[in-house]
Amino acid sequence: MAPVSVVIITKNEAALIAGCIQAASLITDDIVVIDNGSTDETLQIIRQYNCRLFQTNWYGYGANKNKGVALARYNWILSIDADELPDMELVTALHNLDLQDPKVAYDIKFRSYFGEKLIRFGNWGRDHHLRLFNRTTVKWSEPEVHEKLMVCNDIKIKKIAGHLHHYSVQNIEECNSKAVYYARLSARQYHAMGKKATFTKLYLSPVFGFVKNYIFRFGFLDGAEGLDIALAIYKNTRLKYAYLRLYTKSKPITQTTQGIHKELVVEY
Structure with missing residues (x-):
């Protein structure tokens, strides 16, 4: 397993959370799930897997992600949402990374879907985000929406192979x-x-x-x-x-x- 904690925030993600956790389990032995008041079957599904579930009130996307980061066992954090799945190319790349320098953050390419259709163009077709970082040098901002990773000037941003597949909307x-x-x-x-x-x-x-x-x-x-x-x-x-x-x-x-x-x- 890679020395990386996967942090996931959820609310009413029963349709997708099992696949997300299964993919994350190929990366790490530390999966932290922060649930924000699910009322569907999300909690029952999460409890079937080897991950750590925490329930909390809603304080905003960035604030709740930071709560998960603080609970992680490793300093290296892969932050994903319940509707995002790492592919095998990304999983392999994560296992091969030299995670010695905490002043590096990794930019991950996305493949976004509308229902089952891969969106290849427009804003969605160009999507990529910083999602892998060391919590000793990087953290989430905490507005109510549009949270961002705050990185110091001396942080080096690198690309990584593979994709996060984002099942953004169903219809x-x-x-x-x-x-x-x-x-x-x-x-x-x-x-x-x-x-x-x-x-x-x-x-x-x-x-x-x-x-x-x-x-x-x-x-x-x-x-x-x-x-x-x-x-x-x-x-x-x-x-x-x-x-x-x-x-x-x-x-x-x-x-x-x-x-x-x-x-x-x-x-x-």
């Missing part, structure tokens, strides 16, 4: 539901940061996002699913600024963000 209804859900979370975060819903953000940014994803990044080559994804991106951008405008009119700003000194915030 158009789930795709649209996620677009609305993340729009609300983003709007609250933007409001707390003091951002404004300008005319450009509210009306031009959604169109630009659609055109960039669907035309310039060839999302149309993914067929009906490519159009659904581009429309969901449009909807998400449009709604988050519409919600932000409503929050700005109805609520005072109660918190501000503080700058992070000598750190880079990285989101791939």
